[in-house]
Amino acid sequence: MLIETKKSKFESLVRAYSTELYRYAYWLCRERFQAEDLVQETFTRAWQAWEGLRDDKAAKSWLYTILRNEHARSFERKRFDIDEVVDLDGIIDHTSAGPHEEIEMRQMLGALPRSYREPLVLQVLGGYSCAEIAKIMEISEGAVMTRLTRARLALRKLPGVAAPRKVKNL
Amino acid sequence: MNCFEFRKLLLTDPRVRTPEQERHLAGCDACESLTHEMEAFEARVHDALRVPVPEALADRVLLRHKIRAPALRAWALAASLVAALGVGIYFYRVPLGEHERVLTAAALGTNHPAVTAIAHVLHDEPRMLKENRGVDPVVMRAAFMRLGLNLPANGTTVLYFDKCPMTGGAGNHVVLQTPFGQVTLILVPDQSFGARVVVVDRDMTAIAAPHGAGGYILIADSLRNVRQTEKLLM
Numbered sequence: 001m002l003i004e005t006k007k008s009k010f011e012s013l014v015r016a017y018s019t020e021l022y023r024y025a026y027w028l029c030r031e032r033f034q035a036e037d038l039v040q041e042t043f044t045r046a047w048q049a050w051e052g053l054r055d056d057k058a059a060k061s062w063l064y065t066i067l068r069n070e071h072a073r074s075f076e077r078k079r080f081d082i083d084e085v086v087d088l089d090g091i092i093d094h095t096s097a098g099p100h101e102e103i104e105m106r107q108m109l110g111a112l113p114r115s116y117r118e119p120l121v122l123q124v125l126g127g128y129s130c131a132e133i134a135k136i137m138e139i140s141e142g143a144v145m146t147r148l149t150r151a152r153l154a155l156r157k158l159p160g161v162a163a164p165r166k167v168k169n170l
Numbered sequence: 171m172n173c174f175e176f177r178k179l180l181l182t183d184p185r186v187r188t189p190e191q192e193r194h195l196a197g198c199d200a201c202e203s204l205t206h207e208m209e210a211f212e213a214r215v216h217d218a219l220r221v222p223v224p225e226a227l228a229d230r231v232l233l234r235h236k237i238r239a240p241a242l243r244a245w246a247l248a249a250s251l252v253a254a255l256g257v258g259i260y261f262y263r264v265p266l267g268e269h270e271r272v273l274t275a276a277a278l279g280t281n282h283p284a285v286t287a288i289a290h291v292l293h294d295e296p297r298m299l300k301e302n303r304g305v306d307p308v309v310m311r312a313a314f315m316r317l318g319l320n321l322p323a324n325g326t327t328v329l330y331f332d333k334c335p336m337t338g339g340a341g342n343h344v345v346l347q348t349p350f351g352q353v354t355l356i357l358v359p360d361q362s363f364g365a366r367v368v369v370v371d372r373d374m375t376a377i378a379a380p381h382g383a384g385g386y387i388l389i390a391d392s393l394r395n396v397r398q399t400e401k402l403l404m
Contacts, residue, residue, distance in 0.1 A: 016292040018228040019373050043231050105218035149181040
């Protein structure tokens with residue numbers, strides 16, 4: 001009976017979150033096959049560590065954290081994060097005016113440093129608040145806010161996207 | 171709050187609107203204009219981040235864990251995936267309506283019926299679909315008629331129909347297999363949940379709208395799919 005409940009809950013989690021976990025994984029590693037492997041591995045570890053899930057409401061964050069750790073373990077090994085001091089102005093040089101806005105935006109998102117892209121993905125796709133993102137990424141809330149601001153400022157330099165206007169009363 | 175502070179918060183999280191921000195917006199045309207720009211910008215970012223997901227990913231995960239349901243269900247799922255794939259390729263890109271704002275769950279509030287409905291679909295619907303005991307066409311037609319909605323006919327099948335626990339049993343939970351994919355419809359008679367809203371949460375889109383003597387909530391995996399299904403109901 002207990003096993004059936006566990007299986008049923010596990011299946012619900014897989015169906016509810018595999019899509020958004022895949023997209024999170026994709027934007028972490030930027031490789032489709034690796035992204036699927038990460039999702040598979042995440043659920044394997046979730047199944048193995050099922051007892052660690054005390055609160056069903058925390059399941060989503062729990063899965064995101066497992067995936068993030070798995071990505072760090074599999075693809076980075078040495079360092080978990082990258083240098084924050086990046087010249088965002090340089091990003092614009094990698095873009096080209098393609099026919100599709102979405103492709104163009106994806107190129108820009110891909111060109112963002114991962115430390116800026118990741119909180120953006122967690123906020124826009126995961127629906128997390130700055131405080132929740134800080135917890136998942138194990139950084140301060142202030143750092144999350146800075147990265148989100150810089151990410152958006154960089155993306156707004158895309159052709160067709162209005163640049164932030166100068167404000168008089170700074 | 172001055173413009174700088176307003177814009178700093180806007181760039182940090184465009185979904186959040188504090189009372190202070192609202193007050194600033196009321197008196198600042200420039201920031202109001204920027205806010206509208208940011209809404210369109212966020213929609214572009216959202217669309218771009220939603221990279222295509224491999225077909226039947228969840229099934230492959232479950233297969234690996236050997237907890238898949240019986241073969242019959244697998245065939246039904248495969249058939250629906252093939253149908254959804256065909257239509258999905260055509261309807262992949264979701265344009266935002268010019269006159270309809272798409273809100274996030276955080277902006278709308280987690281207690282709003284549309285947000286609750288998305289959570290209900292994600293958490294409970296797989297189990298409900300498994301337990302479905304059949305559909306009484308007379309009762310179902312009456313439920314649609316009560317709200318003045320059409321029961322979609324051509325190309326649409328009803329996968330599930332029963333009382334809806336989230337409406338206290340007064341409403342109905344309907345799962346439709348439409349030409350645009352699987353769509354959930356919550357019929358809510360005799361209750362009003364305010365103005366029409368469109369909300370996106372966890373890769374699902376919901377439209378909640380008043381209609382007749384109550385309202386309905388449509389939930390699907392894209393804005394286009396809920397809108398197309400909505401047209402079938404009218």
